[in-house]
Amino acid sequence: MYVSTKWLENYVDTKGIAPADLAEKITRAGIEVDTIIDRSEGLTNIVVGHVESCEKHPEADKLNICQVNIGEETVQIICGAPNVAAGQNIIAALPGAKLPGGIKIKKAKLRGEVSNGMICSLQELGVEGKTVAKAYAEGIYVLPADAKPGTDALSFLGLDDVILEFDLTPNRSDALSMLGVAYEVGAILSEDVKLPKIEYTASNEKAEDVLTLKVEAKEDNPMYVAKVVKNLKVAESPLWLQNYLMAAGVRPHNNVVDITNFVLLEYGQPLHAFDYDRLATKEIVVRHAVEGEKMTTLDDVERTLHADQLVITNGKEPVALAGVMGGANSEVHDGTTTVVIESAYFAPASVRKTSKDVGLRSDASTRFEKGVDPNRVAEAAERAAQLMAELAGGEVLAGSVQFDELDKESVRILLSPDYVNQRLGMKIPMDEMVSILGRLQIPVEAANGQLVVDAPTRRQDLRIREDLIEEIARLYGYDEIPMTLPIGESVPGGLNSFQEKRRLVRRFMESAGLYQAITYSLTSRAESQSFALETAPVTELLMPMSEDRSILRQSLLPHLLDATTYNVARRIDTVSLYETGSVFLGTQEDGLPKEVGHVAAVITGKWVDHAWQQENKKVDFFVMKGIVEGLMDTLGLTDKVTYAKATHDGLHPGRTADILLDGAVVGVLGQLHPTEQKKHDLKETYVMEMNLAMLLAESAEALVYAQVPRYPSMSRDIALVVSKDEAAGSLMDIIQEAGGKLLKDVAVFDLYEGDKVEEGTKSLAFSLTYFDPERTLTDEEVVTRHDKVLAALKEKSGAVLRG
Amino acid sequence: MEQQLEQLKQEALQKIEAAASVKELNDVRVAYLGKKGPITDLLKGMGKLPADERPKMGALVNVVRETVTTSLEEKMELLEQQAVNEKLEKETIDISLPGRPVKLGNHHPLTRVVEEIEDFFISMGYEVAEGPEVEQDYYNFEALNLPKGHPARDMQDSFYITEDVLLRTHTSPVQARTMASKKGEPIKIICPGKVYRRDSDDATHSHQFTQIEGLVVGEDIRMSDLKGTLALFAKKMFGEEREIRLRPSFFPFTEPSVEMDISCFKCGGSGCNVCKKTGWIEILGAGMVHPNVLKMAGYDPEVFTGFAFGMGPERIAMLKYGVEDIRHFFTNDMRFLSQFNRTEV
């Protein structure tokens, strides 16, 4: 909503407050002023000129030599506009003038002829092209005959104005009109609102003599008022009216159309003017469209209508799409002499749906959608009739043709001042509350310590006590509200165990060298199920904005890999990212997908990179496994976790493991399949993804310290030659079992696969630590135990001691 | 003999003084104190002396021997020290070379902001509540005083899955769910999470972003409590000198509704590019819980009142760290992420 401060002054005295200060007051009171547009900013030395003569430039086809009377003198100005002519009053920018965009006007010579300035179009003065009347859209602007040469053209054009652009919240549709704004500003400044005086002499002929009305859709159209104006002359509107429309961002057309737009902006009540003669039937019937019925709207588009759309008809065919747009067949034109002014209340939901369905949003439909003021429907029609009499020489027929079943009652709200103060935490006196509501022109009476408030119909946002509390508080000033904290039992806050452990997971991953990533949940169909840990139906958007973001992810890895590729493509060779987030699986009973928290990681490039000491190490499977092991240790789950060789789509078949918690798969870790690596333009890359919900649901055991050993432990190393397929893990299991209670620890310290061992075999070396917390072990005890371990190894895996 | 002894001492001390290495010094030791050295010889020759001179001479010889030995030891220590110093000199390294990097990652800047906000409110007695990102229309809209067909639904064009299920457009449904499950108990929660809106991604819009909302419900919760809480929060988050101001606004689920500005943390209020010359920066929306919302969740609005507030960690991170494009948060460029690795205090 553009509010011209010059226009606003007609309805409320702003006491000369600077526009910027007024904007600040309005913003602080509740309606945000987004921008302040000073229309005369940067404009100087621009006057009214009268073109005495206009001749073709002898040297240039497209230029005209004009002698222009600028008051005291007549000067020569060269003008290239096609529509310049002798006898016109024009806008002359004289030498020294400044125009928007930093243009300065100087005395100049054009093809040998002196030019003492420039004849301007409105656009050259910074007026938006789409608000300039079509007649002047492509050339200079022609001023009316009464413009006096030499006077300031800016005030004549109403450009000595500052516009406040309101950013209205959906509840404040009352401010979609100049009068609504005047009520608001009046309340802020404690000033009265001056309403327009509607006075005209009606003809003896009555509207009902020439027009009948039938409303067949009372729910969607509870009120319809039609007035008839005869013998008017369609012409250009007076400049003041055009100026106001342009200030509001509306293009002037002709006096009849301009008047309907002016009243729409003034009252917030959309009007429509029909050419009475083109209606042809002397009848208006409001009904729902017949399914498939066709009509051509003002924008020359033929539209096929639906049965839920409300139309205005002449009893035979539609002449307007109610509240959205008029029809071409009944449009006012230059030769129109009699018009029907329509002012109606169309149900918000109906207009909202129709305007959405046909894809048309207009100044009219946006106001109907929010609900116009029931008490101003008839008045707006009278206001338009008055202006048509004054500005178009029309003869207004007496009375109107009306259908009216609209509820016009205001809403009564009882409010106790204690309630207000209790809710606000303030002590505003009752008479102060009465005074504030009075400033807002909201009828209020104080009775028995209660306020009886009748919320006016123009303020449809006022329905309950809290709405009034807001009115009182915002005008009393939010700065006056004290600062307190909630009183009452104070309870300790905190994270639940899942949240706490999720933070722990993040901190661990970061201490392990991974950066936290956040990627999009929406992905493409192709990637939605890649790397998913479980198979479940996908969750798909009804109307995606693009295929790339049409389905909810079932794994965090695809987007993490995309991020890795993004980095590698920018020559960041080492990438280490992790993410915690939800995946979306299937549909539960409540219609929602199961959302499961996951953690995933991707590493590629060098893990150790300390170049000047020649220490470089590429990432490998065991770096990622180390991260997983460290995480499990942090979560106290090490004893419950095992790893099993596995194959997964997209992962290297020989370098992939399932991660199991108490025997159930909780995740996967492995190398990205070389084909996938190629697809993503990545070198060797390792990934991991786990079901975080499962991991964190498992509780760690209580942490009780184990006594620091008082007796020494004893170590024995063994080197074994085993088949290449033998897993170190199963050998360690055998050792653990045979070692029994005395074996405290077993660790791999060497792996050899080369020509020093027989083909098809490898050598694995383990370090075994024996220990008894109660005493020092004897050599004999250790030897006996160790021999049992060796025997078990030989028996169960065919392992041979390496010579 | 006395003279001979004195000469011997002087000679030995000079040689000790002159010795330049441990080896030379050892040679001196053998030469003078060894079994075949002159001092031993002198001691051996004592038998030829008259008996009454022997003790005197014996004492003298011992003094000389001790003097030489002490001197030898002192010199030896000095030489050893020198040898160590020489060795250390050779071991000198270039300490200007870079150290071995410690491999560390860090929080995403949004997590950093969210955790900072969470921790402040936890210290004020709030719990952290979370809910599903795919929501029922009921919790996302209807329970929040946004019935189907409500014009304010236009404010948040949403991604629907079915007619009744959508990607949540704000974290407010977590408030609705919490109220429904607490069944009349007082509430103090903070709700962080991902939300989704039908926006084309550009420098200031993202179809996925983060929100963090708060809700307090109890008997006699006042608007002044909201203001006091937010003022404390602003100081904690943006600096002790921050002032706040409330401006009226509109949200369907609160009445009255406000927007909160803080005095600009860059210019302190005098006006700069961060605050667009106004001295104030809009940080969050808030309000008193609408009676309809309370009623729908089973709270009697005559007894219970509450306040709610909500903000965007992206916006806060953009303001705090000067990030100019919201897409940076989701691109996961290592050169961006790795900048958020240090403390600000």
Ligand SMILES: [Zn+2]
């Ligand atoms: Zn600033």
